[in-house]
Amino acid sequence: MPEISFKVSSRTMRMIGRQNVSSQFVAINELVKNAYDADSPNVTIDFTEGTLNGRGQIIISDSGSGMDLETIVNKWLTIGTDNKEREPMSPNGRVRTGAKGIGRFALDRLGEVSTIETFYDPDSSGIQLSIDWRKYNDSTEGFEGIKHSYEYIDNHLKITGTKIIIDNLRDTWNQEDMQELYEDLSFLIPPLQPEHMQFDMEITSGDFPEINGKIEPATHDNAEILLESTVSQSGEITHELHHKSGLSVTSVLQWRNLFDPPLLFDIGPSCGTAKVSLRIFIGPEGRKLSTVNVRDTAFRKYLKSFRGIRIYRDGFLVKPYGLKNNDWLGLAPRKIRQNQGVIQAGLGDYRLSNHQIIGKVDISRLYNPLLEDRTNREGLIDNNAFKDLRKYLMECIGFVEMQRQIIEASKIDSEEEDNPRDVIEKAKKRSRKTKNHTTSNSKTTKANDNGTDKPKSDVDPSTSESSDPLKDTQSFPTGNSNADNNNIEDASELNSQLDKVIEASERLINENDMLRTLSTIGISAVTLSHELKADILNLNIARKIIIMEISKTNFEVDMLNKQTDSIYHSVGRMSAWTELILRRTQVSRRKMANDFISNTINDIMQNFINSSAGQNITINYQEIGEARKIKFRPIDLESLIVNLLSNAIKSLKKSSNQPKFINIIVDYSTDVIIRVEDSGLGIRRYGNLLNSEEMKTIFLPLTSYSEEDGTGMGLSIVKSICDDNKWSIEAVAENEYSGATFITTIREIE
Numbered sequence: 087m088p089e090i091s092f093k094v095s096s097r098t099m100r101m102i103g104r105q106n107v108s109s110q111f112v113a114i115n116e117l118v119k120n121a122y123d124a125d126s127p128n129v130t131i132d133f134t135e136g137t138l139n140g141r142g143q144i145i146i147s148d149s150g151s152g153m154d155l156e157t158i159v160n161k162w163l164t165i166g167t168d169n170k171e172r173e174p175m176s177p178n179g180r181v182r183t184g185a186k187g188i189g190r191f192a193l194d195r196l197g198e199v200s201t202i203e204t205f206y207d208p209d210s211s212g213i214q215l216s217i218d219w220r221k222y223n224d225s226t227e228g229f230e231g232i233k234h235s236y237e238y239i240d241n242h243l244k245i246t247g248t249k250i251i252i253d254n255l256r257d258t259w260n261q262e263d264m265q266e267l268y269e270d271l272s273f274l275i276p277p278l279q280p281e282h283m284q285f286d287m288e289i290t291s292g293d294f295p296e297i298n299g300k301i302e303p304a305t306h307d308n309a310e311i312l313l314e315s316t317v318s319q320s321g322e323i324t325h326e327l328h329h330k331s332g333l334s335v336t337s338v339l340q341w342r343n344l345f346d347p348p349l350l351f352d353i354g355p356s357c358g359t360a361k362v363s364l365r366i367f368i369g370p371e372g373r374k375l376s377t378v379n380v381r382d383t384a385f386r387k388y389l390k391s392f393r394g395i396r397i398y399r400d401g402f403l404v405k406p407y408g409l410k411n412n413d414w415l416g417l418a419p420r421k422i423r424q425n426q427g428v429i430q431a432g433l434g435d436y437r438l439s440n441h442q443i444i445g446k447v448d449i450s451r452l453y454n455p456l457l458e459d460r461t462n463r464e465g466l467i468d469n470n471a472f473k474d475l476r477k478y479l480m481e482c483i484g485f486v487e488m489q490r491q492i493i494e495a496s497k498i499d500s501e502e503e504d505n506p507r508d509v510i511e512k513a514k515k516r517s518r519k520t521k522n523h524t525t526s527n528s529k530t531t532k533a534n535d536n537g538t539d540k541p542k543s544d545v546d547p548s549t550s551e552s553s554d555p556l557k558d559t560q561s562f563p564t565g566n567s568n569a570d571n572n573n574i575e576d577a578s579e580l581n582s583q584l585d586k587v588i589e590a591s592e593r594l595i596n597e598n599d600m601l602r603t604l605s606t607i608g609i610s611a612v613t614l615s616h617e618l619k620a621d622i623l624n625l626n627i628a629r630k631i632i633i634m635e636i637s638k639t640n641f642e643v644d645m646l647n648k649q650t651d652s653i654y655h656s657v658g659r660m661s662a663w664t665e666l667i668l669r670r671t672q673v674s675r676r677k678m679a680n681d682f683i684s685n686t687i688n689d690i691m692q693n694f695i696n697s698s699a700g701q702n703i704t705i706n707y708q709e710i711g712e713a714r715k716i717k718f719r720p721i722d723l724e725s726l727i728v729n730l731l732s733n734a735i736k737s738l739k740k741s742s743n744q745p746k747f748i749n750i751i752v753d754y755s756t757d758v759i760i761r762v763e764d765s766g767l768g769i770r771r772y773g774n775l776l777n778s779e780e781m782k783t784i785f786l787p788l789t790s791y792s793e794e795d796g797t798g799m800g801l802s803i804v805k806s807i808c809d810d811n812k813w814s815i816e817a818v819a820e821n822e823y824s825g826a827t828f829i830t831t832i833r834e835i836e
Contacts, residue, residue, distance in 0.1 A: 714754060768825055
């Protein structure tokens with residue numbers, strides 16, 4: 087049977103060259119990669135004068151291994167070679183970046199004529215190869231029928247390496263193009279590259295000399311947070327986070343635990359091993375940036391140019407990930423959906439945006455074979471391996487977000503802020519001073535109007551100790567009765583407005599107190615809900631039994647006595663619960679008192695003991711040192727103790743530890759310290775005790791580690807009470823009884 091074969095037209099060169107390489111910038115990148123694959127420590131891209139008009143030359147030079155004639159014929163001039171797949175490592179240990187064997191056709195994309203001068207041996211001649219790409223425009227000529235001339239040239243400098251000279255340029259290169267190329271090349275080599283991959287690039291331009299020089303990757307020294315993370319083939323993920331404050335956090339977890347529910351077996355991601363480096367910049371768009379002056383134009387430009395997360399394979403950028411307007415992880419819309427601040431958001435709900443992150447993902451052809459190129463070399467195929475890479479990256483970002491919340495929460499603990507009530511009292515004093523000053527000057531002005539002498543101040547204003555701005559600015563009288571009267575009227579109006587602001591502020595503070603109290607009542611109601619349900623059920627059962635008994639001719643007195651006792655105890659517990667609620671809402675409880683705190687604590691203890699009878703929980707009270715009266719608002723101490731007792735009782739109900747008890751210890755030795763400890767489960771998440779960093783989050787609003795999905799408000803209320811009164815509180819995840827301990831230090835008011 088006769089046979090026939092395909093023929094390849096010379097026009098194929100245009101398809102795999104000019105038409106396959108998407109832009110002149112991609113073409114330059116491909117040629118720079120060739121220099122890297124040749125083990126060159128550097129590459130120079132020189133745009134001679136005239137490239138602005140398309141008349142100059144582009145000269146790309148490296149000092150790599152160069153090529154001999156055999157290499158040129160059997161590899162460089164052979165389309166689609168697989169030598170880089172068969173020999174993925176260069177002699178110096180670099181992972182070669184090319185794979186499809188078509189990178190040299192980037193030359194056709196850049197210009198019509200190319201000259202390659204290459205030196206393989208410093209002691210031997212080099213080879214000069216000339217290629218006129220216009221020859222491939224003739225569709226009648228067979229592909230392999232087109233020939234290119236070469237000759238041997240002297241190597242008088244005794245060098246190795248390759249120089250490519252491109253003439254008859256297909257593009258003009260203006261200043262904007264040069265700037266874009268510079269940025270492209272600066273992204274090509276990632277920051278923090280290892281020494282074995284050190285690769286310097288330099289660019290020169292005859293038309294734009296201001297751009298000449300070494301291409302530097304951006305520095306990340308000003309980041310607030312640095313994350314280094316790796317995922318192994320077996321699925322072990324290791325996070326190492328460093329904060330600018332010096333804090334470091336390390337976390338290790340398994341890939342299977344990223345799924346809900348977790349996978350049954352320890353397996354790794356299909357993408358293979360990967361390394362992630364993230365730099366987090368907070369506040370680049372005008373918000374507070376702690377380590378950098380946000381008015382610094384250069385830094386703003388840096389953030390704008392380099393933000394995003396890029397992928398580097400064997401040290402080279404994989405486009406278009408993380409480049410301008412390429413939010414490939416969808417971080418911006420994710421931030422819009424949950425746009426709460428780092429403190430306002432519930433733990434795990436805070437989101438970073440794309441413009442706050444500069445990062446890179448390191449992959450390799452050797453270890454990530456399933457992360458495959460698209461045919462146009464622009465991006466990776468969206469297969470399962472790529473999806474796993476995305477999942478791993480989102481885990482890294484989520485870890486940073488969580489840790490930033492923890493860090494910011496710990497910073498709040500150390501910041502002293504004025505008590506809102508203190509601010510109101512200061513405003514009241516200021517208002518009273520101003521009113522008295524205004525009234526005094528009003529009388530003086532009237533006296534002056536009646537012809538009396540003006541008072542003479544015996545105090546030199548320049549030496550006055552007063553720093554009250556209201557007092558300093560209202561220097562009555564002026565000697566002009568009309569002006570004096572107008573000033574007094576203005577001051578009176580200001581005082582009136584200030585009174586309204588004070589009144590509104592006090593009302594808001596009182597409303598906040600009431601809401602906090604109601605929240606506390608709700609939390610304790612949840613804690614005692616089972617007891618209340620049981621008491622209601624007991625009452626219904628007792629009622630039915632009594633009705634049944636008294637309907638009999640010969641009813642049993644003992645049975646009636648037993649049921650009335652049951653009713654008595656149930657009503658007693660419900661009465662104690664009612665007392666607990668009613669006393670918390672009394673207005674008098676919101677006023678400052680000078681009392682023994684034991685009176686308040688014992689009152690609450692008795693209510694809880696009566697309300698939780700039958701739970702086999704003992705509540706003990708102990709004082710150390712000589713008790714003394716202190717000033718405090720009962721509602722604050724009550725809410726604090728109620729919330730801590732509610733937490734302890736919830737933990738004890740779930741615990742099998744025996745005996746079940748709660749200790750409340752008040753120590754008067756120095757400061758007044760209240761210690762609440764229990765023999766429950768301790769502070770845990772998924773059965774594991776919280777570490778020191780996680781413990782910093784337990785006082786955040788809407789944060790709950792309860793497996794029963796608690797409200798996440800109890801400890802937040804406790805923390806806000808302490809902050810308002812300038813008290814302090816700390817927690818211990820596990821004490822000597824296996825339970826939790828909370829230690830509150832009361833700041834005594836002078």
